[in-house]
Structures are given as structure tokens and as C-alpha cells.
Amino acid sequence: MNFEELTQLAERERAAQHAMPFQIHVCAGTGCHAAGSEMVAKALEGEVARSTLKGKVLVKCVGCRGLCASGPIVEVEQQQPNAEPASVLYAHVRPEDAPEVVRSIGGEPVERLFLDTNQPFFTRQLKIVLEDCGKIDPERIEDYIARGGYRALFKVLDEMTPSEVIDEITHSGLRGRGGAGFPTGLKWATVAKANPQRYPTYVPPGVQSQKFVICNGDEGDPGAFMDRSVMEGDPHRVLEGMIIAGYAVGANQGYIYVRAEYPLAVKRLRTAIRQAQRVGLLGNNIAGTAFSFNIDIRLGAGAFVCGEETALIASIEGGRGLPRPRPPYPAEYGLWGCPTLINNVETLANIAPIINRGAAWFASIGTAKSKGTKVFALTGQVKNTGLIEVPMGITLREIVFDIGGGIPNGRKFKAVQTGGPSGGCIPEQYLDTPVDYESLTALGSIMGSGGLIVMDDSTDMVEVARFFMEFCMEESCGKCIPCRAGTAQIHHILTKFQTGRATMRDLRLLEELCDVVKHASLCGLGQSAPNPVLSTLRYFRHEYEAKLRSDGYAYGHANGAAEEALSHVQ
Amino acid sequence: MRRYGYQGHALIEALHTAQEAFGYLDDFTLRYIARQLRLPYSKVYGVATFYNYFTLKPQGAHVCVVCLGTACYIKGSPELVSALESAYKVKAGSTTADNALSLLVARCVGSCALAPVAVLDGEVIGKATPAVLLERVQQRLGAAQPAEVAS
Ligand SMILES: Cc1cc2nc3c(=O)[nH]c(=O)nc-3n(C[C@H](O)[C@H](O)[C@H](O)COP(=O)(O)O)c2cc1C
Numbered sequence A: 001m002n003f004e005e006l007t008q009l010a011e012r013e014r015a016a017q018h019a020m021p022f023q024i025h026v027c028a029g030t031g032c033h034a035a036g037s038e039m040v041a042k043a044l045e046g047e048v049a050r051s052t053l054k055g056k057v058l059v060k061c062v063g064c065r066g067l068c069a070s071g072p073i074v075e076v077e078q079q080q081p082n083a084e085p086a087s088v089l090y091a092h093v094r095p096e097d098a099p100e101v102v103r104s105i106g107g108e109p110v111e112r113l114f115l116d117t118n119q120p121f122f123t124r125q126l127k128i129v130l131e132d133c134g135k136i137d138p139e140r141i142e143d144y145i146a147r148g149g150y151r152a153l154f155k156v157l158d159e160m161t162p163s164e165v166i167d168e169i170t171h172s173g174l175r176g177r178g179g180a181g182f183p184t185g186l187k188w189a190t191v192a193k194a195n196p197q198r199y200p201t202y203v204p205p206g207v208q209s210q211k212f213v214i215c216n217g218d219e220g221d222p223g224a225f226m227d228r229s230v231m232e233g234d235p236h237r238v239l240e241g242m243i244i245a246g247y248a249v250g251a252n253q254g255y256i257y258v259r260a261e262y263p264l265a266v267k268r269l270r271t272a273i274r275q276a277q278r279v280g281l282l283g284n285n286i287a288g289t290a291f292s293f294n295i296d297i298r299l300g301a302g303a304f305v306c307g308e309e310t311a312l313i314a315s316i317e318g319g320r321g322l323p324r325p326r327p328p329y330p331a332e333y334g335l336w337g338c339p340t341l342i343n344n345v346e347t348l349a350n351i352a353p354i355i356n357r358g359a360a361w362f363a364s365i366g367t368a369k370s371k372g373t374k375v376f377a378l379t380g381q382v383k384n385t386g387l388i389e390v391p392m393g394i395t396l397r398e399i400v401f402d403i404g405g406g407i408p409n410g411r412k413f414k415a416v417q418t419g420g421p422s423g424g425c426i427p428e429q430y431l432d433t434p435v436d437y438e439s440l441t442a443l444g445s446i447m448g449s450g451g452l453i454v455m456d457d458s459t460d461m462v463e464v465a466r467f468f469m470e471f472c473m474e475e476s477c478g479k480c481i482p483c484r485a486g487t488a489q490i491h492h493i494l495t496k497f498q499t500g501r502a503t504m505r506d507l508r509l510l511e512e513l514c515d516v517v518k519h520a521s522l523c524g525l526g527q528s529a530p531n532p533v534l535s536t537l538r539y540f541r542h543e544y545e546a547k548l549r550s551d552g553y554a555y556g557h558a559n560g561a562a563e564e565a566l567s568h569v570q
Numbered sequence B: 001m002r003r004y005g006y007q008g009h010a011l012i013e014a015l016h017t018a019q020e021a022f023g024y025l026d027d028f029t030l031r032y033i034a035r036q037l038r039l040p041y042s043k044v045y046g047v048a049t050f051y052n053y054f055t056l057k058p059q060g061a062h063v064c065v066v067c068l069g070t071a072c073y074i075k076g077s078p079e080l081v082s083a084l085e086s087a088y089k090v091k092a093g094s095t096t097a098d099n100a101l102s103l104l105v106a107r108c109v110g111s112c113a114l115a116p117v118a119v120l121d122g123e124v125i126g127k128a129t130p131a132v133l134l135e136r137v138q139q140r141l142g143a144a145q146p147a148e149v150a151s
């Protein structure tokens, strides 16, 4: 396919869609799917076929709309000449509601189900990564192309050299969305410069590439589902980002590493890859150029540590997901010993918009050091749980209270947890901090991949710390001792707190242990595992102290030890 | 396995395929995979036990997975587990004596907005309460009994 064919296809698809004055979008994201959206879609289709509007209404299933708690969500769109379609959103739609919804098309919306899009949940968001998610049918490449998809790929192939692409990404200021926030342009440049002959390689026969691009869709952080929603709702955007990345760094083979727990994401990605191959946007000589690129899917199998890049590579090679010391970084010595680019799903989903609209546009959004937007999975004790995308630099208070709608059941806000098991809890007094990589790190938490869990005053912070430590203990791969033994010991001490057996010495030991594990561990899992404990100790120390043994002494310890312990407190 | 040319790096894919077909990985399957891919059995066993997703034990007729991810945990999923544990005399991670129900726990099934979440035979039950969940499990078990007697 060449650029003209792409434009024609987009025109044809748009014309076909305009021929239908109305469209009904039924959310088929995980949340709405679980709430029964499939039945709703069937009921609507049946109803349309029976009504006078037959042939004028297109019912399609789309990706996540964000407001998962109000699912199933249905959107009725009316085409308008020379303008964005007018749309009405309905929440909690049940199959029985189908007749009423279909009857209302073209007239007054159904009051009972109406969802106001003028509330902060919608108006405060800024969608770049998710701009098409919930608008297009993720199982049809034509729909993506009709909305301008793959234009960026052609722009790159036709007009730009690989180094120009890398410069564009560098100037945009995009940073990795996988957690650490490493500048993406710099990473691409490193891989592009890396010499594949520098280290011995062991590429298996049949794989033809000297460099690789890996899309990290492992998303092991419990409580987060951003990457899943992107892969399920807009898979072609991820593919396009990967192909452009491959062109920029000189790779001919890409892998998407997805958790096996996400069967729907796997299925949609497989469909997307097949469709892209069919129209010649993937495979040999893409769009008639000399550039070839293939993408394969590799399934994860439920190990948190496999989100870590070196462990992920070990897993793709077919072994146990054990991390190894860096350097050499995967950018020089990665998959099968070749230079490898690893980027998160969301990072890659940002590529096409940057190429299309330019680095300057992207750099104008966000704060001085963190550009663009971030997708968060907002969950826990807030009214509006779901998927949101906000510009960097928005405050946590705006996220929790404006977009999230505050705490339900008249309870009080206590803390918000970011970054999952590697992050920390942020208390009320820091809610006005702008969200960017640096300020969250300064608060003892991290940006992480995007889980935001809100806790109210009924939450026991020591229990939260214990919960995360149990997670890290079980997920520790066991390769290095500080992490394997340290997390178990920390967990043991936290359990002592929960059973009322902890003493002052335990509190001190806990702090020491956290310090050791943090500094001596091999990979990011161990290095960040103490974060939940450290941050709760920092902001909620009184809760730990309230749980000390009431007499303040350890069993069988002489007074000296207890005194020493007490003097340490002072 | 043929698709990957019987190469070592196909191991995880092979295990996935086998588990999908048989429901679990028994010793025979692991040995077969090891032989076909020309890998030491120890490596195959090591990989199969490293990843949580692979299970070496057969599962019950019905499987109920309760999410213990952060979002669900905060919203009370431990209560779901203990309710099921006491109602069916089964410990989390194991199967009832009559092989009717396996109770498993997961780290986030990715429906956190609907926390707490349980997955019963592949069907996601969001915003679950112990009462609702027990009722649904009972329905499944009840429905399955006649079929089992018949077979
Ligand atoms: C313990 C651990 C878990 C991680 N889990 C993930 C994950 O689930 N998803 C992800 O994209 N990155 C994860 N990362 C980060 C990756 O190692 C890597 O930095 C990232 O994929 C790089 O992509 P980016 O530059 O686009 O952020 C994890 C890191 C560590 C140390």
C-alpha cells in the first residue's frame, strides 16, 4: 500500500460512515464487558434492525471510555456536516433499555440514563494517547485509518531519515511511561548508535534482525489497567509506534510482551497485526520502501518481575524471568545479545501523535521537565473509578476531587498510592503537588506506570505496607539475597506489628532493613520494594507507633535494650 | 511448537499451548515438551514453576478466582476469600475434595474500576459482595451437578 491508497481507503471508510447519519458506540472495554455490554450491543442491533431507522444507524463496539464504574456505557452520535458529530452519552444501560434508546435517536435523549459530559471528569481530561479509544472499532484497521491512522508512518517513511525521527522525539521531551521516566529520544538514539557486533550474539535461526524493538505490555502493577485499555481499545496505535521505532533505530523485528491474563488484549493485537500485514503496513518492504518490519506477540505468564526489562528479555528468550545486572543496558546488549529498544505501551502510543502534530506541539503540554499527558487508572475509594488521561502538572487534588469526584460515603481522604508496589503513599498535605516525575519522587513515591489508588480514613496504612511487602516477597525472583531475604524479613516485622508483637527495636530494624534492601538489590524490584514502607513510615509513623507492644519491651530483653531503643526515638 | 521450529525460546509458548489444551501441566507433558525442544527437563520444570500462570495440578470443575490486587484489596476482597473458604471448606489456592470447585487468588485481573472483582469460570463479577458471590458460586455448582451425574 502506498500513501495514495491509504488516503483513498480513509476517504472510502469516512464516506461509508457518513452515509450512516447515526452511530451507536457500545463500550466493549473490560469493565463494561463485565457489566454486560455484549448483551446491550446485541439488543441495540436487534432493535435497530426492527425500527424505521434500519440502515441509518451503525452499531459498533469500541474500546474503553474511561468511566468504567458507570458501565455499560453507550454513546449515540449524530453526524453533522462539517463538524464533529454531536453525541449523547448513556450510563448503566441494560438490554431492556434498548428500545427506549433507539426510539430517542434524532429526538430528545433518554433522561433516565443520560450522562452529563459537562462534568469535570470529562472536561478536565486531555486525551492524546486515548484520543481514538472509545471512538473506533479496535478490530477494524479501516476505522483507525479513517481517523488518520498510519499517516505518521507514511510521513516517516517518505519524508524523514531515521535520525530526523529521533530528533523529533527528543525535542518533544517524551519520557518513558513505564515507570522510570527515561527520555525516550535518548534511548532511541542509543539503540540506533549501538553496534550489533560489539557483543557476541546468539540470535536463533529464522529470526532476521540485528536489533529489536520490544513493547512492554506486562503491566504487573496490581491496580493498574492503562496499557490493557490501550492495547484493547486502539491496538493499531501501538503497532504504528513500534514500526516507527523500528525504522528509527534500524530494527526489523519487534515483540509485544503481553500478560496472558489479558486474553482480550492478546486477541485484538493478533487481529491488528494480521490486518496490518494484509494491507502491507507490516512485513517485507513496507509501503514499497526498503524497510521491513515484523511484529510477534509473546505471552507473559504472571510474574511481576518480568516487567523489568532484563527479566522481560530473559522471558522472551524462553527462560525464567530473572533480571541481570546493568550495564550493559539492553540498548546495547539485549534480546539474544543484540541492541534492543524496550518501551512501554503508552510511550509507543504517543509516537504517532508527535510525528503528526510535531514535537513543539507536544512540548507545549505539561511541565518544564515532564511533557505531554499521562494515563492513570483511578481506583480505590473514589466516586468515579476508571481510566483517565490528564496533562502533566495537574495536581493530585484535581485528580482525586474534581475528576474522581471525591470520596464516597462521606468519608475523609487519607492518602493516594501511586506507582504500585514500587511507589508510595502521598498524604493530604501534599495533594497540591503537581504531578510530574520529579515531584512524585521527591515525595518518596514514583510516577510508576499509572495506577492511582485512593484510600479513605478507614484504611490501615501498616496493613497497606504489609500488603505490598507480601506482594514483593512473593514476586521476588530470588536471584539476589537482599531482595529475597530482605523482603521476607520486612514482611515478618510488619506482620509483628499487625499482631501486636512489635517493639521499638522492630521499628528501628525495619528502617535499617529498608535501607539495605533499597541500596543493595540487583534490580528495580528490590530497589523500590521498601518504598511503600518508607513512605508510610514517613507520613503515618504514628500508626506504626500506636501498634507497638503496649509495655514497650521485647520478650526476654534486658532493660538496657529497651532503654537504648527508647533513647533512639528521642 | 512446530511454528517456532522446535527452538528453545518457544518454551513458554509451548507451555501456554499445552496448558490451554489440558488445563494444567502434568509431568508427562513437561517431559514431552523438554524432549521436543531438546531442553533439559530441569529447565522446563524450572520455567513452569517460576511463572504463577502455569499450574501443575488439575483444577476443579469450576474455578473461582478472587482478585487480591491492590484496588480490590482496599475494597474488601479478603472477605470474599474467607467467605468462600468457610462456605466450601477449601483453602485459597486449592480444590475442594470432590473436585467441584477450585478457589484461586490473583494479582489483579485488570478490572480494578469494578473492585472488588471475582472471576467465576471466566465470567467477571464486579463490585462483588460475599453474599452475591456465594450465591453465584452455588448456582454454578448446582447447575453442574446433573451434568456430571449424567456423564
Ligand atoms: C520490578 C519492575 C517492574 C516493572 N514493570 C513494568 C511494567 O509492568 N510495565 C512497563 O511498561 N514497565 C515496567 N517496568 C519498567 C521497565 O523495566 C522499563 O523501564 C520500561 O519498560 C521502559 O519503557 P519506557 O522507557 O517506555 O518507560 C518495571 C520495572 C521494574 C524494575
Ligand code: FES
Pocket (backbone or CB within 6 Å): A222, A223, A224, B067, B068, B069, B070, B071, B072, B073, B107, B108, B109, B110, B111, B112, B113, B115, B116, B117
Ligand atoms: S486490583 Fe483487582 S482487578 Fe485490579
